[in-house]
Amino acid sequence: MSIPTSSLPISRFETIQQSVNIFFMRHGQSIANKSNTVQGRANSALSKEGRTQARISSNYFKPFNLDGIYSSPLIRANETAKIVSKELGHDPEAVEAIEELQELDTGIFSERSIDSLKIEEPKLWNDYQRLSWDGVPEAEGAASLRIRSDRIWEKVAELVQEGKSSILCVAHGGIMQWIVKASFTPEGRWMPLLQINNCGIFHLHVRPTDAKESVIATWRAFNRIEYEE
Secondary structure (H helix, E strand, O other): OOOOOOOOHHHHHHOOOOOEEEEEOOOOHHHHHHEEEEOOOOOOEEEEHHHHHHHHHHHHHHOOOOOEHHHHHHHHHHHHHHHHHHHOOOOHHOEEEHHHHHHOOOHHHEEEEHHHHHHHOOHHHHHHHHHHHHHHEOOOOHHHHHHHHHHHHHHHHHHHOOOEEEEEEOOOOOHHHHHHHHOOOOOOOOOOOOOOOOOOOOEEEEEEEEOOOOEEEEEEEEEEOOOOO
């Protein structure tokens, strides 16, 4: 599988006529997060702390009049998005799932505790430390993740072209690594890692310039946390 290297995702916004705000947020703490268990595409509901994180985090979006709230189809992300939607006075049932926003497949590490993996699978854990998910059998690798992040940017650009000007996408730490890094380089590299906390908010502001088909894109928030840790 080849990795697209032709252009940055930002180039898809060069014809916009108005400023847009694009938000990506990781889901709140899940029950599996609390027990230090690898989730991947396994479903785990939010913990009590995760629901509180989502409610408090909604405050960041109040000045922006969101006109589109989307989420991964996995329970922990969808639940987070619906809590934010309700807190902002929107219909939680109007949250739309986008398949590409789901977490990466963590292969044979799925639903296993990190502590047990270090003890029971020392070689595989070492491979993971060196190669990230490319070192884990049956996991989604870098090439697929880079292509999927590009598709997410394509979907967001389509929503902007349809008239959306303030979009929130609730996703997961693994795929968000690639979504954010793709805005800086078209290369598919898993390092360096970005810190992405539960309900960490990434806010990209894009505005047109006076020059033809030109925009300025600025990351205004990078893993912003609204709640007290």
